[in-house]
Amino acid sequence: MIVPGSALGLNGAVPPSDRITIGHIGVGGMGTGHVRAFVQNADVQTVAICDVRREHREAAKSIVDTAYGNKDCALYNDFRELLARPDIDAMVMACPDYWHALIGLEAARNRKDMYYEKPMSMSIAENQAMRDAVNRYGVVFQFGTQQRSDAGYRFACELVRNGRLGKMRDIMIGTATAPFSPDLPEEPIPAGFDYEMWLGPSPWAPFNTRRCTRDWTHIHDYSLGCLSGAWGIHDVDIAQWALDADHSGPVEVEATGVFPGKGLFDTAKEFDAVLTYANGVKLSIMDMPTAVKKRPQFRLQWMCMVFEGSDGWVLVGRNGLQAEPKSLLREVIGPNEVRLPRSANHRRNFLDAVKTRTRPISHIDAAVRSDAVCHLSDISMRLGRKLRWSPEKEQFVSDEAANRQLSRTLRSPWRI
């Protein structure tokens, strides 16, 4: 159940003993945004910051120090030290994708609630390990797919759930497009940057600034690229929500991709992943240029998703909704229909769940299932063929080569 914060007496001053103590792990662009936002909450006390870049963690600390008027916020280079602190209730994690599960597992073992940036991890096996650990320790887990806390996306899902589009046929996603794949020469490692720790479980590679800043998200050692962590997972998660598939998933996947032939990037630049659900609905995940070629609606908004049923379509993106017939947008979903949980703010929703020990709106089961859709697409694209998937067993159906892709081996000594 989603409870409004005001009903819990969460407005106004909160005594220190009632505040949720938070540590941030990973304070790059997105992580710093979280630092700024969480520190605003009266019922939060930010006590620690961790990053492998000295300048990043110090900049984040100054935000916290300014907000509190003291110098108490502690700094860490190694996330394990932060998570070992018994006085920390929750962590907010915004590291590169390949670190997510490792840090999440360590957090669960230390019984930290977590606001966990998307995507889930680098493999389905890691996702499952995360789900086991979250359930094992009963920690509160919020996945960073904040579109579930956006009224527009929720409304689109409610239209689908209540049959306003008729019989669902297609859900199509136009996600981000990778930039030009650069050649990146080796550079000296800057002072204050723990590159060995940055690499962590991923294979050794020569240092280059762009590899470790804006470009890692297009490199397959660190991310699935635009298909998932670099945007796609957001919309995939909404598609799963609309299909009421938080505990299941597609039964077939056929994905094609064009990979850059040169340069540093090795995630698909153009792709079209088509996933079929047991009820016949097809979900397509595409980069924007491919999407525009497939459906004219994608001209209406850069990066968005389209739900298409027998009686109409609705398009939703961060810049709002469009629909045909237009009257769909004025539909009212009454209290006696399927109404999805209301959350107006993803971080607030997490904090409320921490206080009431309830499941946040982007809970672990939803996260694992949505993330799996991206992995299935990536695996099919790389194997270059259609695959059948069993959502019950979470395995490909009699396909050893594909099932070998369900996990990734980490560089010693890291493990999941």
Next chain:
Amino acid sequence: MLTKFARIVATGLLATLAVVAQPKPDDVWARAKSTLEWSFAVDLLPCNTSPAAAVCRLDVAPASEAAWGSALTNPSPVVVVPATGTDLALAARIAEARKIIIAIDASTGPLAAPEAALKAVQPHGVRIKVWANPAAWERSGVKTLAAIYMLRANLAGAFLEPGMISDEFLKEAYRLEMKPLAWALPARDLQRTVATVDALVAYHQAYASRTQGVRRLGGITPEERTQLESVIPATAPAKPKKARKLLVFDLNVGRFGHPSIPYANLAMQLIGARTGAWEATVSSDPAILHPASLRQYDAVYLNNTIGDIFSNAEVRDAFASYMANGGGLIGNHATTVTATDWKEFGNILGARGASHRMTDERVTVNVEDPAHPVTKAFGAGPFEYADEYFRFQAPWSRDKVRVLLSIDSRKTDMNQGRCYGQCYRDDNDYAVAWIQQYGKGRVFYTTLGHNPHVFQNKQMLEFFTAGIQYALGDLEADATPKPLPRAAAHDAILRDLAAWDRGRDQGPVRRLERALDMPEAKLVAFLRQSGVSVAAKEIVCRQLAEIGTAAAVPALAELLNKAETADMARYALERISAPSAAEALREALSTAPNVKVQTGIIHSLARRHDARLVGALSNLLDTSDPRAALAARNGLGMIATPQAERALNTVRLTPETADALLTLAEQAPADRAVPIYRKLLASTGASDVRVAALHGLARRAASADATPALVSALADPSFDIQAAAIAELARVAPAALVAQYPKLTSSAARVEGLHQLAAIPESTARPLVLEGAGSTDQKVRVAALTCLADLGTAADVPLLLEAAIRPEPDASAARFALTRLRGSAVDDAIVRALPSSAAAAKLELIRVAGERGLTSAAPALLTEASSADARVRRQSIRALREVGAPEHAAALVALLPKVADDDRTDLEAAVAASVRRSATPSVQPLLAAWNSATDDDYRQSLINALAGVGHADGLPVLRANLSSANADLRRAAVKGLAEWPSPDPIDDLLRVAQSAPGGSPIQVLALRGYVRQVQVPSGRTPENSAKLLAIAMKASHRADEKKVVLAALQRTPAAESLEIAKAAESDPEIASEARVAVAALQRALAARRN
């Protein structure tokens, strides 16, 4: 009423006409005229208007000289006459006498077919021409670009309908250097055409220098001609079987053509003449490809042709059967982008695609078969050569065509300069020339020939001569495809990979991944090969992780012994199911070079659930290195056999050991898992472990078995344990939770209990929640009220209503529940209670009715909207905005004249919302009211409501009020149009923005609305949107508006946007916004080029 509408319509029309007169396109026309020698007219107006337009029309052709005289007292230079009833001989005399052009209108009637029009005008000399209407052509299926080509010398001009073919048509007319020409443009879409013409002028200015090569057609300098003659082969390799006719065809549709075209044309004529191998005919007339004329040629050389050179489907089909029946085709360079929407042409030619790098890419070319007669000129090769090389796409395949020349990708730097398109092929196979059989026909193609120098080179001309003779059927040559032997292909892939390193191009890696038939044995041998980079071995290990079998194990095992390569071996060994893989890992455990590798090996074996590892791990449990000890614990947990469990039970219960036991319990069957959970729950360890054990117990034990333990945990001193027990009881034994709830003592536990009770379906917990709702403990009370959202019924509406008018936090919790309560009975209770409730409760009910979207409450709300209580009135109007249906629109409109000023905006919104709630909205109630309204406030409200609906029927009212004498109405109209959902009023807004005093509120409103509507998605190109924004920039008087325009430009990636933004950088008031826009546009434009 009719008069009134007539007035509105007339005003609207006048407004439109006024707007088109506004954006004086004079400077554009002037530039276009001086550059392109064309004249322009807005609309095709009747002749004898003053001043004379560039072109005018006569609806009836005069029948005598005298009649012509009076029809043309003030003649335009071009006069358009109907196709029927015009005496062309007479017209020709008139035209000659007056030195004008008389053009027959070929848009409809008997001359609509270009061939017929041409035939009709040709006998009457140069002053009788054709007046075209490309849109009409397109509609009737005539290929416009082919038609303009046919008519080029006999065309007087055309009426251009923007949005059809006009852009291409203008460009083609320009390319063909057709002048003078007159264009008539429709007034209603003038801006678009102005933009097109302006773009064309810019195009001309940018490309004028590049076009010289083509424009010098036949104008090759004498020096060049002498040079060319000196390299013409003296003899052809084969003796012609008969006199051969070669058609050399060089049409470029909508393009300027490659600079080499005239050189190739001349060379082919000279070679044919000197060697006697053929007689060449050079043409760019698409009619020559029609079957009747095509038939006379033995082969067709499509010299760098681009675009749709085939006039229609019959011509295409005829060409395909010409080839299938033994015709010859020669293509070079751009021929691959000829008729791109005709799939079969790709098959005929053997390839598609024109991705390329620089025009002087330096490449090492392999001669594939030194004995092949077509490439004899190059000997055995290889040779280096610079030109622009295409990378081909499907249907190209070495397996389908006989490759003659190809790029040696190992000797060539494949990354020279920028790439335009997709410059890499997965197979790394880049052909330069080939021949193939198409049915009985013969095809010769080479990518060479972008640059003129190709046709000034003796070897190249010998090569072309041989290729053409093959296509003509005179030179016997083997066209059997020669697929690359797979073994050689595999070796080539691995050879490229051997030197690969991280951070380098991914090409070699991609090629290995794409080689799905790569044998495992080759990968295994590669691992043992010397001179192979570590990174390359890692890539191969990843491949073996996918396909490896026991055969790969020994080579992988060797890698385990070195720290540098141990991890990559694990990628594969962890996944190879053969027992020997596990064995190799186990053996390496004792010989591992360091602890890091050792722990990695343990993780891999643990993932395999390797039961035979237990002994080794047991020995490591108390090793001195904590990393190895931790790995051993975790490994035993993953392996999860009874032996592993026994081993873990021998060591002290630290959090790490507990975590391993929890992992183990999750893998083990329930009869082994439950005792582990019980043991951990009873331990004195950290509450983390005990909470985890409690969750595990609840999940794995039978409900009856788990319940007593969960119930006793409710009394645990740790709140964490209590909370976990409450949550689990709600899930596995809700009845027990209901029974135990009264025994919970702490406020926190009760709150937790209430939250969990709310989730129990068909709850017996309702009495507990109702009791909680009356608690004196505020936290408990609030939690209970919140829970009623899920557990409450219609019977609880009075209770919640009472709580909703209490102070916070009760009020919020009760409102939350009232809004969320399910059931139509709840809806009924709310509607029923509404009329008779006291003011405070009534206000809550009205609010709830709105939030629940209760249309059934609308009648009651309409009554309350006239209540004496101002708060009730206001709340009702707001709620009506949520629930008003189309049938309530009239009643809501009727409230408008009486509404208090404070509520006016809300009521206008309610009216609009109620109308819009229909699938087929009708603004009739509003229009009816408008016609009888006299009060200005009322009329203003109606305008606002019409604007809120945004239905086209309301547009005339708003337009008419743009010229209202009442400033408020004027302002309301501008505001409404500015917010109009479609861009229909864009011209009205522009007129206001340009005519109202600069910076006045109305001007600012209109301008902002105009800028917004330019950005509404439409079929308009960014270039044309940029033009419209340029107008907005000129009309901006204040920095604020200029910033708005800049923001819009920033989202409009066109060259002109960038120019405007750059110009704005010099204005200090907006410089910083301009810089942001410039940077964003540069990025966007660069991305588009990529």
